[in-house]
Amino acid sequence: MFNDLESKLQSLLERNITSVSELESWISVELRLNAEIQMLRLIF
DSSP states (O other): OHHHHHHHHHHHHHTTOOSHHHHHHHHHHHHHHHHHHHHHHHHO
8 A cells, every 4th residue: 555655656747747627637646546446346
């Protein structure tokens, strides 16, 4: 779990986000992807 968080933070840093709207967009995508992964885990 820690490695996953570290990976997400690294991804965030690499994107060089410079505005709140960019951060919100990144968070939105991350939340959507996490929800899709959780759904797949429930199915399989």
